Amino acid sequence: MTEETRGRLTTRTLAMPADTNPSGDIFGGWVLSQMDNAASICAGQRAQLRVVTVALDSMSFIRPVKVGDILGVYTEVERVGRTSVSVHVEAWVRRARIGIREKVTEGRFTFVALDDMGDPTPLPPEETLPDYVKENLGVSGAQD
Numbered sequence: 478m479t480e481e482t483r484g485r486l487t488t489r490t491l492a493m494p495a496d497t498n499p500s501g502d503i504f505g506g507w508v509l510s511q512m513d514n515a516a517s518i519c520a521g522q523r524a525q526l527r528v529v530t531v532a533l534d535s536m537s538f539i540r541p542v543k544v545g546d547i548l549g550v551y552t553e554v555e556r557v558g559r560t561s562v563s564v565h566v567e568a569w570v571r572r573a574r575i576g577i578r579e580k581v582t583e584g585r586f587t588f589v590a591l592d593d594m595g596d597p598t599p600l601p602p603e604e605t606l607p608d609y610v611k612e613n614l615g616v617s618g619a620q621d
Protein backbone atom coordinates (compact mmCIF):
# COMPACT_ATOMS: atom_id res chain seq x y z
CA MET A 478 0.00 0.00 0.00
CA THR A 479 1.31 3.46 -0.89
CA GLU A 480 1.94 5.71 2.08
CA GLU A 481 -0.25 8.81 2.28
CA THR A 482 0.64 12.26 3.49
CA ARG A 483 -0.95 13.44 6.73
CA GLY A 484 -2.05 17.08 7.13
CA ARG A 485 -2.12 20.06 4.79
CA LEU A 486 0.68 21.09 2.44
CA THR A 487 1.97 24.22 4.20
CA THR A 488 5.29 25.07 2.49
CA ARG A 489 7.29 23.95 -0.54
CA THR A 490 10.88 24.76 -1.39
CA LEU A 491 13.81 23.55 -3.49
CA ALA A 492 16.86 22.00 -1.77
CA MET A 493 19.91 23.96 -2.96
CA PRO A 494 23.68 23.19 -3.02
CA ALA A 495 24.28 25.80 -0.29
CA ASP A 496 22.27 23.63 2.13
CA THR A 497 24.47 20.51 1.91
CA ASN A 498 26.55 18.79 4.61
CA PRO A 499 30.12 17.54 3.96
CA SER A 500 28.71 14.29 2.48
CA GLY A 501 26.81 16.18 -0.18
CA ASP A 502 23.32 15.46 1.19
CA ILE A 503 21.11 18.21 2.59
CA PHE A 504 22.00 19.26 6.13
CA GLY A 505 19.51 17.97 8.71
CA GLY A 506 19.34 21.39 10.38
CA TRP A 507 18.03 22.92 7.16
CA VAL A 508 15.25 20.33 6.97
CA LEU A 509 14.40 20.93 10.63
CA SER A 510 14.18 24.66 10.02
CA GLN A 511 11.79 24.10 7.08
CA MET A 512 9.64 21.95 9.37
CA ASP A 513 9.73 24.53 12.18
CA ASN A 514 8.69 27.29 9.72
CA ALA A 515 5.74 25.30 8.40
CA ALA A 516 4.67 24.18 11.88
CA SER A 517 4.81 27.76 13.15
CA ILE A 518 2.52 28.88 10.29
CA CYS A 519 0.02 26.19 11.30
CA ALA A 520 0.31 26.92 15.06
CA GLY A 521 0.21 30.71 14.57
CA GLN A 522 -3.01 30.44 12.57
CA ARG A 523 -4.58 28.22 15.24
CA ALA A 524 -3.45 30.63 17.96
CA GLN A 525 -4.15 33.83 15.99
CA LEU A 526 -1.11 35.16 17.86
CA ARG A 527 2.66 35.09 17.85
CA VAL A 528 3.90 31.62 18.81
CA VAL A 529 7.29 30.27 19.89
CA THR A 530 8.59 26.73 19.62
CA VAL A 531 8.81 25.17 23.09
CA ALA A 532 9.44 21.49 22.28
CA LEU A 533 10.21 19.05 19.51
CA ASP A 534 9.50 15.32 20.00
CA SER A 535 9.37 12.11 18.05
CA MET A 536 11.64 13.49 15.36
CA SER A 537 12.66 10.92 12.75
CA PHE A 538 14.98 11.40 9.81
CA ILE A 539 13.75 8.63 7.54
CA ARG A 540 15.57 9.23 4.25
CA PRO A 541 18.14 11.78 3.02
CA VAL A 542 17.20 14.91 1.12
CA LYS A 543 19.24 15.58 -2.04
CA VAL A 544 20.09 18.75 -3.92
CA GLY A 545 17.35 19.45 -6.47
CA ASP A 546 14.60 17.72 -4.47
CA ILE A 547 11.41 19.68 -3.89
CA LEU A 548 10.67 19.58 -0.17
CA GLY A 549 6.99 19.84 0.80
CA VAL A 550 6.06 20.18 4.47
CA TYR A 551 2.64 18.99 5.69
CA THR A 552 1.17 20.08 9.02
CA GLU A 553 -1.78 19.08 11.16
CA VAL A 554 -2.83 20.31 14.60
CA GLU A 555 -2.53 17.27 16.85
CA ARG A 556 -3.32 18.65 20.31
CA VAL A 557 -4.59 21.93 21.68
CA GLY A 558 -3.83 22.81 25.30
CA ARG A 559 -4.57 26.01 27.24
CA THR A 560 -1.72 28.10 25.82
CA SER A 561 0.10 25.48 23.75
CA VAL A 562 -0.57 23.71 20.48
CA SER A 563 1.21 20.61 19.14
CA VAL A 564 1.56 20.11 15.41
CA HIS A 565 2.30 16.87 13.57
CA VAL A 566 4.78 17.67 10.79
CA GLU A 567 5.88 15.57 7.83
CA ALA A 568 8.37 16.49 5.12
CA TRP A 569 8.16 14.78 1.75
CA VAL A 570 10.39 15.16 -1.29
CA ARG A 571 9.74 14.99 -5.00
CA ARG A 572 13.13 13.64 -6.14
CA ALA A 573 14.97 15.92 -8.60
CA ARG A 574 11.76 17.98 -8.99
CA ILE A 575 10.00 15.36 -11.16
CA GLY A 576 10.85 11.94 -9.71
CA ILE A 577 9.20 9.74 -7.12
CA ARG A 578 7.73 11.17 -3.91
CA GLU A 579 9.02 9.94 -0.55
CA LYS A 580 8.55 10.86 3.10
CA VAL A 581 11.87 12.03 4.52
CA THR A 582 11.10 13.21 8.06
CA GLU A 583 8.35 13.48 10.64
CA GLY A 584 8.02 14.95 14.11
CA ARG A 585 5.84 16.80 16.56
CA PHE A 586 6.47 20.47 17.30
CA THR A 587 4.86 22.23 20.27
CA PHE A 588 4.34 25.99 20.34
CA VAL A 589 3.18 28.43 23.01
CA ALA A 590 1.05 31.47 22.17
CA LEU A 591 2.47 34.69 23.61
CA ASP A 592 0.88 38.05 24.32
CA ASP A 593 2.53 41.42 23.67
CA MET A 594 4.48 41.09 26.92
CA GLY A 595 5.87 37.69 25.88
CA ASP A 596 3.75 35.79 28.41
CA PRO A 597 1.86 32.56 27.57
CA THR A 598 -1.73 33.39 26.68
CA PRO A 599 -4.82 31.19 26.16
CA LEU A 600 -5.71 29.98 22.68
CA PRO A 601 -9.04 31.12 21.22
CA PRO A 602 -11.92 28.58 21.08
CA GLU A 603 -12.03 26.74 17.75
CA GLU A 604 -15.46 28.12 16.82
CA THR A 605 -14.16 31.72 16.89
CA LEU A 606 -11.41 31.07 14.33
CA PRO A 607 -11.64 32.70 10.88
CA ASP A 608 -13.10 30.46 8.17
CA TYR A 609 -9.80 30.10 6.29
CA VAL A 610 -8.23 28.65 9.45
CA LYS A 611 -11.17 26.34 10.11
CA GLU A 612 -10.85 25.08 6.57
CA ASN A 613 -7.12 24.46 6.97
CA LEU A 614 -7.77 22.65 10.25
CA GLY A 615 -10.57 20.59 8.74
CA VAL A 616 -13.19 21.92 11.20
CA SER A 617 -16.62 20.78 10.02
CA GLY A 618 -18.95 23.54 8.89
CA ALA A 619 -16.08 25.66 7.57
CA GLN A 620 -16.94 27.84 4.57
CA ASP A 621 -14.88 29.45 1.83
Ligand SMILES: CC(C)(COP(=O)(O)OP(=O)(O)OC[C@H]1O[C@@H](n2cnc3c(N)ncnc32)[C@H](O)[C@@H]1OP(=O)(O)O)[C@@H](O)C(=O)NCCC(=O)NCCS
Pocket residue numbers: 529530531532557558559560561562587589595596597
Ligand atom coordinates in the same frame (compact mmCIF):
# COMPACT_ATOMS: atom_id res chain seq x y z
C1 LIG B 1 7.56 29.29 25.78
C2 LIG B 1 7.83 29.86 27.19
C3 LIG B 1 7.42 31.33 27.24
C4 LIG B 1 6.97 29.02 28.14
O1 LIG B 1 7.29 29.44 29.43
P1 LIG B 1 6.82 28.57 30.70
O2 LIG B 1 7.25 29.29 31.90
O3 LIG B 1 7.20 27.14 30.50
O4 LIG B 1 5.24 28.70 30.58
P2 LIG B 1 4.16 27.80 31.24
O5 LIG B 1 4.71 26.95 32.34
O6 LIG B 1 3.00 28.72 31.55
O7 LIG B 1 3.73 26.78 30.09
C5 LIG B 1 3.06 27.27 28.93
C6 LIG B 1 2.63 26.09 28.10
O8 LIG B 1 3.78 25.49 27.52
C7 LIG B 1 3.76 24.10 27.78
N1 LIG B 1 5.16 23.68 27.87
C8 LIG B 1 6.15 24.27 28.58
N2 LIG B 1 7.29 23.58 28.42
C9 LIG B 1 6.99 22.53 27.60
C10 LIG B 1 7.75 21.44 27.05
N3 LIG B 1 9.04 21.29 27.32
N4 LIG B 1 7.13 20.57 26.26
C11 LIG B 1 5.81 20.69 25.95
N5 LIG B 1 5.04 21.72 26.43
C12 LIG B 1 5.63 22.60 27.25
C13 LIG B 1 3.02 23.95 29.08
O9 LIG B 1 2.52 22.64 29.23
C14 LIG B 1 1.92 24.98 28.88
O10 LIG B 1 0.94 24.44 28.01
P3 LIG B 1 -0.65 24.59 28.28
O11 LIG B 1 -0.92 26.03 28.67
O12 LIG B 1 -1.30 24.27 26.96
O13 LIG B 1 -1.01 23.64 29.35
C15 LIG B 1 9.34 29.73 27.57
O14 LIG B 1 9.64 28.36 27.80
C16 LIG B 1 10.26 30.28 26.51
O15 LIG B 1 10.35 31.46 26.31
N6 LIG B 1 10.98 29.38 25.80
C17 LIG B 1 11.85 29.77 24.71
C18 LIG B 1 11.04 29.81 23.40
C19 LIG B 1 11.93 30.10 22.22
O16 LIG B 1 12.76 30.97 22.26
N7 LIG B 1 11.76 29.29 21.17
C20 LIG B 1 12.61 29.34 20.03
C21 LIG B 1 13.62 28.28 20.20
S1 LIG B 1 15.10 28.57 19.36
